[in-house]
Amino acid sequence: MLLSAEFEPGYPLGFGFSLTAVGGLAGINRTVRTDALQAMVRRGAADHILFPADPIGDAPAILSDLETIFPAADGRYLFGPVARIVWGRAI
Numbered sequence: 001m002l003l004s005a006e007f008e009p010g011y012p013l014g015f016g017f018s019l020t021a022v023g024g025l026a027g028i029n030r031t032v033r034t035d036a037l038q039a040m041v042r043r044g045a046a047d048h049i050l051f052p053a054d055p056i057g058d059a060p061a062i063l064s065d066l067e068t069i070f071p072a073a074d075g076r077y078l079f080g081p082v083a084r085i086v087w088g089r090a091i
Contacts, residue, residue, distance in 0.1 A: 016088050022084075028077055
């Protein structure tokens with residue numbers, strides 16, 4: 001399960017940083033493939049699954065990516081908060 005909310009404009013945090021999105025990830029009987037997650041972050045594509053622009057229209061691709069990065073694993077649980085913090089963007 002993924003939940004997210006985006007803020008425009010972001011909430012200023014100081015020193016030029018702004019909080020522009022928050023969310024959470026919960027997976028029951030799921031694990032994480034860290035290599036696949038790291039590759040997605042390095043490509044700058046993490047927003048595609050964590051903060052999707054069109055979650056309904058992109059649902060098949062998002063679900064496929066989630067299955068690849070967070071495969072099924074009996075007895076494993078995955079929970080984590082997510083946030084998007086940007087620097088240097090005018091508010």
